[in-house]
Amino acid sequence: MELVTPEIGLVFWTTVSFLVLFFILAKFAWKPIMGAIDERERSIEDALLKAEAAKEEMARLTNENEVLLKQARAERDLILQEARKVKEQIVSEAKESAQKEGARQIELARIEISNQKAIALADVKNQVAALSLEIAEKVLRKQLEDSNRQDALVAELLKEVKL
Structure with missing residues (x-):
């Protein structure tokens, strides 16, 4: 039972030793x-402030990155739009140039065809004329x-000619 009810001396010395320890x-300390x-509290507060900052x-x-990204996208869209316009212009110019060149080539071909046709017609006319002369010569020789036939032909021609 001594442990449950402390003696006055024990309480006194325990209190004195506690007060000495508390004073020290x-x-x-x-x-x-x-x-x-x-110091630890200040460093934690500083760290929290720095983390918040x-x-x-x-x-x-x-936010700046989003703004820059929007600007970059807008610039990209503008560049792509300009590239499309340039592409369309180049394509239309190429088509127009090809059409002009095609028309020029067709016109040159028409001229060449008409020249060849004229040459061929002239050649056919020359051949027809030469053939006609040959036939006429042969017919006249026969006649x-x-x-007697010569005299009759001269007389007939003289009748046709009127002076």
């Missing part, structure tokens, strides 16, 4: 411990073999 701790705790900076940078 208050004099030598309390201020450094409290200083360290205060970093968070705000990240939000600002994210003029006989002198």
Whole structure:
């Protein structure tokens, strides 16, 4: 039962030793411990403030990045639109040039065909004329073999000619 009911001497010495320990701790350990705790609290607050500032900076940078991304997309769209216009212009110019060149080639072919046709017609006319002369010569030779026929032909021609 001694443990349950302490004696006065034990309570006195326990209180004295506690007060001495408290005084020593208050004099030598309390201020450094409290200083360290205060320092730790300030460093945590500073870290939180820096984290908040970093968070705000990240939000600002994210917003700036989004703005820059929108600008880049707008510039890309503008460049693509200009490239499409240039492509369409080049294609239309190429088509127009090809059509002009095709028309020029067709016109040159028509001229060449008409020249070849004229040459061929002239050649046919020359051949027809030469053939006609040959036939006429042969016919006249046949008819003029006989002198009576010659006299009759001259007389007939003279009748046709009127002076």
